Amino acid sequence: MPQYSGGPRLDDPWGGQLDDYEQAPMLSRGGTSNLADILERVLDKGVVIAGDICVSLVDVELLTIKLRLLIASVDKAREIAINWWEDDPWLTRGEGDGEGSSHQPDRALSRRIDKIETILDRLSSHLDQAGELRQSGSGG
């Protein structure tokens, strides 16, 4: 390791002399083509005008973009009375989950659970029948 020649070292981490430098500096340069870098900027920064938007995508993508916009600007959005997320079933889980509130993911999940439970009931009854048959076979 090259030796520093100056300064109290931990107090001044950059206290060494450039003459000591033995390796090429590790600086990588990039343009503006990296998608993650672009997304981080264009979805989260820049001027947001009133009446702003949501880019509608299919299902989950819609949710993602909405959330990004929401996180970035919720206070300002409320100031100008944009509050669409409060009525969005994907983003809001209200107290009254009655007929009026459309929680599609919950309903879909309930249907799947019902289906699984039905299958389990059938399997269970099949197993019971098989056990009875086995008992009657060994008993006879």
Next chain:
Amino acid sequence: MGGVSGMTIAPDGDTMPMSGLFVYGIVDRDADCLYPPGIGGAPVRAVGCRAGVAALASDAGAVAPTLSMGDGELVPASLEAAVRAHESVLEEALPYGVVPFRFGSVVQESDLVAYLESTGVILAAELERLRRRSEWSVVATWDRKAAEAYVASEQRESLSATRTPAGGAGRAYLMARQRSQVERNALEMFRARCASRLYRALRLVARDAVLRAAVTQQDAGGAHRETLLDGCFLVENAEQEAFSARIETELARGFSVKLAASLTGPWPAYHFTRTDIGVSA
């Protein structure tokens, strides 16, 4: 590949089928620039106002109805195309000066004109502030192991003062724990000093700076690299070389902890745009 569809969200929460314009940013009304195609391939035009500025916009109605997502895609190809189009329009405008808008800003043309007329003076001032300046992103990391070794070597003298005196195993254990804590504290303090030193050095060359939450990284060689500094710097175009040179100088001085950095840009000044401009629209 699909395009982008959208809907405007009205203030009362109602949704409407999308129509109107995608807005990219604010430029000089008389900027002599040829812009690349916008989102969905729609031509980009300037919607001007009396304050001397114009909004770059393209017809949102020209865009196809849905975004499609291929197998294994993290980002739908059509979304990627759309955000790249947004970015490329702004980059083309960057040399002339531009105030970037967030991706997906859709307004009716009449609303946009009203917005420009009411906010034009502020937008012109903001454009002037950002003119001939661009955003550069710097992510600096150090090698954790190298940093630990460096701090340990520098701490040797002070640690020798706490060397275990005669005593039992329990005392030795406690003293070892104490030493370990001292080393950790020293490393964290050293890290903070390094980050601060680097930030101050770059800030001297930049007009403004925004720091972001640092994320620990793992480099390709498997070494444990920690992010010291993740920031965006607003740099005069004429100072870009000086800014880059300053980073190289700092990396050279930080060789003991294997300092490295990535530099990307020039970006439109996304991180330095006033976010309150739009609210008054």
